[in-house]
Amino acid sequence: MRTDGRQWNQLRQVAITMNPNKYAEGSVLIEFGDTKVICTASVEERVPPFMKGQGKGWINAEYSMLPRATQSRNQRESARGKLTGRTMEIQRLIGRALRSVVDLQALGERTIMLDCDVIQADGGTRTTSITGAFIAMAIAVNKLSKTVDYGKYPITDFLASVSVGVIQEKTLLDLNYEEDSKAKVDMNVVMTGSGKFVEVQGTGEEAPFTRQELDGLLGAAEEGIQSLIAKQRDVLGPMGSRIGASRI
Amino acid sequence: MRTDGRQWNQLRQVAITMNPNKYAEGSVLIEFGDTKVICTASVEERVPPFMKGQGKGWINAEYSMLPRATQSRNQRESARGKLTGRTMEIQRLIGRALRSVVDLQALGERTIMLDCDVIQADGGTRTTSITGAFIAMAIAVNKLSKTVDYGKYPITDFLASVSVGVIQEKTLLDLNYEEDSKAKVDMNVVMTGSGKFVEVQGTGEEAPFTRQELDGLLGAAEEGIQSLIAKQRDVLGPMGSRIGASRI
Amino acid sequence: MRTDGRQWNQLRQVAITMNPNKYAEGSVLIEFGDTKVICTASVEERVPPFMKGQGKGWINAEYSMLPRATQSRNQRESARGKLTGRTMEIQRLIGRALRSVVDLQALGERTIMLDCDVIQADGGTRTTSITGAFIAMAIAVNKLSKTVDYGKYPITDFLASVSVGVIQEKTLLDLNYEEDSKAKVDMNVVMTGSGKFVEVQGTGEEAPFTRQELDGLLGAAEEGIQSLIAKQRDVLGPMGSRIGASRI
Amino acid sequence: MRTDGRQWNQLRQVAITMNPNKYAEGSVLIEFGDTKVICTASVEERVPPFMKGQGKGWINAEYSMLPRATQSRNQRESARGKLTGRTMEIQRLIGRALRSVVDLQALGERTIMLDCDVIQADGGTRTTSITGAFIAMAIAVNKLSKTVDYGKYPITDFLASVSVGVIQEKTLLDLNYEEDSKAKVDMNVVMTGSGKFVEVQGTGEEAPFTRQELDGLLGAAEEGIQSLIAKQRDVLGPMGSRIGASRI
C-alpha cells in the first residue's frame, strides 16, 4: 500500500479541464493528483529559420514552473537570466515527443507552440505536461481544420506519458513527489496509442538496475499510458476521431 | 453603456478563490472579469542583504504573465534572458504598495515574497495583482501569527487598487483590455482602507489631461477601491480583524 | 526655511548650457542646483521595427548615471550586464513624456533618441532629464526643419517636469537629495506649456497621503513647471517660436 | 555491411591515450573512430554549496565541443553567452552516470570535476565522453589514494557507454555521424562492469519503436559496453584493481 493509498500499478486521480484559456487555439488544465499544469497551444503562421522553405511545419514546447509550485519557493528563471538544465531537458523532451505523432508535411508551414506551465508540482510534471500538451495540440489542430484543408490529418496517433520507479525493490506507477525522492530508479516513458515507444528515459543514479527490473518498469508504464490515452479519447470526443485515421 | 454592458463607474465581476496552492503560506486566485492572477505569499526567515541586522522585515513582489495570457503569444522573459521594463515597473509598484501598509519592525527579520502570476490578461493586471497580493499576504501574516508573537500586528491597513481612464471625454472605472487600448488617459490608483492614497500614476501619452479630468478620475478610483476592500474584508473574515487594529 | 535656504515653493538655481556636444543634432547641459545632466538628441533616419511602414516617427529615451554621480559609487549597469528596474522606469517615463508633445505623423519616419546622462546627482534627476531633453529635442527638430519640409511643426507644446514632496506635513517644491530621502510622499509631475498634465506619479511608501495633500502637491508642481517652461522659452528663443503654433 | 565496413554489432576502433595533460590529476584522450575527446579529472578540495557539511564528496561534469569539431563550424557557447540545451543535457548525463559508481561518502568532502572536450566529432560524443571520463576519474582517484586514506575505495564499479540505433529495420551498434543522422531510433545506454543499467535513453522522434526493437537495442548495447569495459581494465591495469573490490 502506498502513502496515498494507491495500488502499485494505480494512476493518481486524473482531471482534465478543457479550454480554460480564452485566447489560445487550444488549452487544457490537467491534474495528476496534486500536480497541476496549464497547457496552451498557440498556432503561429511561420516556422523557425532552420525550417523555412521546406513546406513543413514545426512543433515546439516550453516548460516552466511558477516559483511557488513547489514546497519551498524557487527563484524565477527570468530573474536568474537563464534557463536551468532541467528546464531545457524537459522542454526538449516535450517537443520531441509531440513531433513524433505529427506529420509535419501535412501540418503545413506553421508552428504550434506548446506552453506547459506548472501551477503546482507534486511529482511527474513532465509526464503530466506531455499528456496535457497532446490534448491542447489536438484541440488546436482540430480548430485549424475548419479553415485549413489538410490533405492528410496531421496528428498520426495519440500520445501520453507516465513515470515509473523502483522503491524498496517494488515497481510503482505514477510517482508523487515523496515517492520520487525515495526512488532508486526513476523512469519516464512516452508511448503512442498504438502501443509503441517514443521515449524511454531510465536513470539509476542511486543504484543501477537489472534487465528484469527494466522489463517490469516498461510493463507498468505501458498499462498506465493506455489508461491515460483512454481518458484523452474521452475528453477529445469527436475532435479525436480523425487522429491516426490515415494510419490504420 | 460600455461594450460589456457595465456602467461607467462599475467594477467588473470580482471572484476570489482562497488558498488554491497547497504549499504557499498564503495564496489566492483573483479575477477581475477575464483577468486572472494567482498570488502566492512565501515567508522566508531571512531578509535581503541591504536590510540585514536592522531587526526589520521586508516585503517583495514579482510579477509575470504566462506567455499565452494575452491575445497573441509573448516570448517568455526567461527565454529572453531578461525582464522587460514593464515587468520591472509593475513588480516594483506591487512591492512598494504592499510595504506601505506593513509595519516592517513588527514583522521581524523575515521576508514575505509575493508572486503574482497572470494566468489570463484582459486589462488591469497590475491592479488585480495588488488587490490579490494583499489577501495572500494577509493569509500568510495571520498564519504566522499562530507561531510568532508579534508585539503589534504587522498589517496596518487594508489595501486595494483599480484602474481608471478617459475614453471619449468620459471617465471609466476598471478598464478591460479593449478599453485600455482606446483610453487617452490611463491611471492606476492604490488606496488604503482608511481612504488614503498610496500610489497615483496617471499617464496622458496620447493626450494631456486637465486638472478637472484628474479630479474625476481620482473620485471614481476611490469609490471602486472601497468596494474592492469590502470584498477583501469579506473573504478574509476573522483573518482581517486585527488589520489596522492598533491604528485606530 | 529649507537647509539650502530656499522657500517651500522655490526652485533650485537652473542653469542651461546650449549645445555642449559638437556631434549631436541637439544637446544641452542642464543643472537643477547640483544635479547636472547632459541631454543629447540624435536623429536617426529609421524607426524601430514595430513602427515600420506607418509613415510615423518615434521618440525614444535612455537614461544613465555616471558611477560616481552619487555620494557613494554605484556599479555600472554595463558591468552588471543589465539595467536596473529604476533605470528602465525612468527612461520609459522620459520617452513617454516627450512623445506626448510630438506629432509623430508630422515628424515623418525618423527616430529622435534622447540620451540623458547624469553627471552629478542631487535629487530630481528624472525631472531635470525631462526638462533638458525637451530642449535638446527642440534644437534637433529646429535643425531638421532646415532640410525637411514638415507639413505641420512636429512639436505641439512645451514640456517640463518637477518633483514635489511632503516633509513634516509641509509641501516642498523641487527636492534635493537630502530632502528626497526624508520625504514621506514623493511626486513627479510632467506638464505642458498649456497647463495640462502628462504624468502624475505620486508615491506614499512611507506614509499614505490624503486628497488634500495631493491637491497641494499638484498646485506647487504646476507653478514650478510654468517657471521652468519660461526658462525653456528663453533659451530656445526663435527656435521655440513654432512650437505649438498650430495648436493655438 | 556498414559504410565503414563494420559488422552491425561491431564497435569502431577504440584508442586510449593515457595522461595527455601534464596538469590534471587524471586525463585521457579517447577515440571512438574519428570521434576524439579529451577528458580531464580535476580534484578540488571543496564541494558545491548544496553538499557542504555532509562529509560527502561530489562528481561533476562539463562537456563542450571545439567550434570546428564538426563538419560545419558551430558558434562557441561562450560567444553566445549561454549553453545550449543539448550541452546541458549531456553534461548532466555524464555527471549522473559517473556518480552512480562512486561512493560519495568514501570520497570525502572533495569534488572531482570531469571536463570532456570534443576535439573532433563523428557521432557518439556523449558515450565516448562517459567512457573516457571514467578512466580519467579512475586515474585521479588512484592518485589521490596515495595521500588520502579512503576507508573504502570510492569507485564501486567500472562504467562505460555506447550508442545503438535502428536504420532500415536493422539494429546497429556505435553509430557514426552519418548513421546517426539516418537512424529512426537512437539510444544511449550506460552500464556498469557488473552488467547493470545506469542510464537508458531511447528516442524515436522519427518513428516510434516496438518493445521487440527495444529488446534488440539493449542486447547490442550490453555486448558493446562489456567490450569497452575490457579495454578500460586493460589501460588502467593495476589502477583498476581496487575498483568494486568491496562490492564483491
Place this chain on the structure above:
Amino acid sequence: MRTDGRQWNQLRQVAITMNPNKYAEGSVLIEFGDTKVICTASVEERVPPFMKGQGKGWINAEYSMLPRATQSRNQRESARGKLTGRTMEIQRLIGRALRSVVDLQALGERTIMLDCDVIQADGGTRTTSITGAFIAMAIAVNKLSKTVDYGKYPITDFLASVSVGVIQEKTLLDLNYEEDSKAKVDMNVVMTGSGKFVEVQGTGEEAPFTRQELDGLLGAAEEGIQSLIAKQRDVLGPMGSRIGASRI
C-alpha cells in the same frame, strides 16, 4: 601642416578642470582638443577578493563613452548587456598603467577605482583617460594622506600617455579622430616622469612598420608625454610634491 594647423610634434590644446565632481575623492575634467573625459577617483576601504589579506591595496579602472560622444550614436553597453572587447582592453590598460606608479603596500588595504567617462571623443580617448586618471588619483591619495599615515607615499612617479602614428610616411603626435582613421600605424605610449616606458602598444594592421619608424614614434611620444607631465605638475601644485619623493 596638419588639418588643425598643428606641427607634426605638437600636442592639441590641453585643458584640465580640477574637482568638477562634488562627491568623488578626486576628479578632473581633462580635454585634449575636442576629446573630453571626466575622471573620478573613488576610494573604497576594501580590496577585491583575490587581494584579500595581503595588506596591499588595489587600483582599478573602468572606461565608458557616452552614446553620443562620437559622430554617430553608439549603442550603450548596458543596453547590449555586455562590454565590447575594445572597452575591456582600454580599461585593463588604464588600470595596469596606473598600478605601475603605485606602491600597493604603501597604499594599504583599500581600492582606488578610477572611472573614465568620455563625454566627447575626437581621438586619443585612452591616452587622455590615463593622463587624467593619474591626476584624479593623485588628488584622492593626497586627500587620504590627511587621515591615513602612509609610511611611504604610495605614488612613486608621475605618469601620462599620448598617441603617435604614421600618416603618409610622416610621424604625428597626438592624433585626432580624422588623423587616427587615416593612420597606417597607430601607437599608444605610457611613460613615467622619470622617462621610463610603462606601456608601448603599436599596431600596423593596415601596414607593417620598420624599426626606424618605430624609433621615430617612440621619440615623438616621449617628448609629448614629458610636456603632459609638466602640465600635471602644474595643476597638482603642492599635491604633487611628495610623488616619487622616496624614489630619488
Place this chain on the structure above:
Amino acid sequence: MRTDGRQWNQLRQVAITMNPNKYAEGSVLIEFGDTKVICTASVEERVPPFMKGQGKGWINAEYSMLPRATQSRNQRESARGKLTGRTMEIQRLIGRALRSVVDLQALGERTIMLDCDVIQADGGTRTTSITGAFIAMAIAVNKLSKTVDYGKYPITDFLASVSVGVIQEKTLLDLNYEEDSKAKVDMNVVMTGSGKFVEVQGTGEEAPFTRQELDGLLGAAEEGIQSLIAKQRDVLGPMGSRIGASRI
C-alpha cells in the same frame, strides 16, 4: 642558464602537426614546448554585416583555453556567460595580426575564421596561437586556390609571433609560464617574413623599462620570429611558395 636549460635567446622546442582535424579547411596542432594549441581555419562564404557589399573578405579569430589547460582549473567562459577581458584582448590581437598580411580585396567576399584552442598552457599561448593560425590560414587559402581564381594571391607575407621579457635585468626569449610570472617586463611581438613589425605590445606593470631595455627586447624577438618563420616555410613547403610573391 634558464630553469629548462635554454640559452637566453633560445626558443622552446617547436612542433607542428599538419591537418589534425578532418573537417576544417586548414588546421594545425602547434607546440611551443608544453604549450599546445589547435588552430583551425574555417572558410565561410559570407562576410560580417559591416563588410557587406564591398567586394572584400574578412579574417576573424577566436581564442579559448580548455578549463584544465592550466595548473589549476579555470571556469569555462561559456558557464560564466561571458568572455573575460583577457580572451577578448587576445582574440582581437590574433585577428588584427593576421589581417595585416592578407589582401582582403584579393580574398573576395568570404571570411576565414581562425579558432585557436589551447589544449595545454605553459606561457606564450597568444604567440603560439598567432604562429599556428598563420599556418592553418595558409593551408586553407591554398586549398581555396584550387577552386577560386584569385587575381592576386591573398597572403602577402609570412607572419609569426614570440614573447620576450626581462627577468633580473636579463632579456629572455619565449618565456614559459614560470618565467612569465617572474618577469618585470613582458612583451609580445608580431612580425612579418620581410622583417617588419605588425604588433609591439610591451608592459611594465611591475617595473617601467628603459629605452635600452626595449631595444634589447625587440632585437631578441626579431631573431626568434625569423627562426619561427623558417619553420613555417618548412612545413608549408609548396603551399607557401606563392605567399608574398606579388610583393617582391
